Amino acid sequence: MPEKIRVLIADDHPLIRQGLEIVIEEQPDMELVAQAVDGLDAVAKALATRPDVALLDLKMPKQDGLMAMQQIQEALPKTSCIILTSFTDDVQVLEAIEAGAKGFLNKDSNHEDLLGAIRAVSRGDAALHPAAARVLMQSYKASRQPAVAGNALTPMELRVLQLLATGASNRELAATLGVSVRTVTTHVRNILDKLQLKNRTQAALYARENRLTDPHS
Template sequence: MPNKVRILLADDHAVVREGLKALLNGEPDLEVVGEARDGAAAVELAVALDPDLVVLDVSMPGLNGVAAAEQIHRANPTRKIVALSVHEDRGYLRMMLAAGAAGYVLKRSAADELLRAVRAVTAGQTYLDPALADGLRDELLDRVADGAAGGELSQREQEVLKLIAEGFSNKEIASNLNLSVKTVETYKTRSLEKLGLRTRVDVVRYALRRGWLKDPV
């Protein structure tokens, strides 16, 4: 029998944790190996227990789900994260996806969708609750896909994009990389087109997902 998917469950409500734990442990291929009631404990247990996947509540006291996801993802970018949330607006979705989550499930439909999300994310897919509008889902997936809009970035394109994320102007980047401003603009345009990004905020979020920035912006 294949090894079970080892799951860390983080939610500040004990009743919710118990329900989700029973749901997950009821599956032959899933196993809850740890529980956390806040973001700080989730980060610590992610290191100590080395789970395959973390189910992370977005709204927790102290260190919230977004900050916890960023730290967990930074410590091990291969670890899978599924966000569990009461929030349906695009702000929370984008923040969690940018922080490293690959799944986003609404609490009101968790009993039906969490198992699907866990299995999809474990398989390397991105999963968003179907209650979300299709147009929003497509937009979000396009914006966080690493290279899905046109292939991998070249080394120079990565250098330019990283400096943009760090806040440098085109002129400063040109000086830093010994290029002309026009060449920098060409690399920038090409990179944004490849990744389906539009604004500097999008670039920063992409850089966070790739681990280019040391601290959250």
């Protein structure tokens, strides 16, 4: 029997936590392993339970969801994080994705979308609310310069760009390529400079649009 997806939820509103608890515990392929009431509590309980997926409210007391997510991912790189919010502010979306969120959902999402997002990020895929996806595409198009040929990149930079299109973090890239995280960071910075892009999310969109994705994925 397949292992259940271990889920942590963090939200400072009891009603939100209770609603998420009911939905998740009804799923035969999911297990709720912890509930947290703020960002600091989320980090502590993630370290204690090592969830597969963490659902984090963006705005929480003591420490916000982005800070909690970064600390969780630093300690638990295999934990995928989904940011939940009542808002869909352009800056918040870009900051969350840039910080490493594998999912970004508005709290108006229905149960099917939420459960689908949990399953998707547990497989290593991304899951974005339609409004968040539009923000990313608009940001990309607004700053996009005329396409630069793939051969403007070194072979290693091209390989990093291909892997960026899969949504991999710098730590995951380093493990795949057998190099240090610092080396990956340097390659990503060079890619952004050469392609005149603002962030790794735009680089991933560039790779997909120009069919520079990993041929082995």
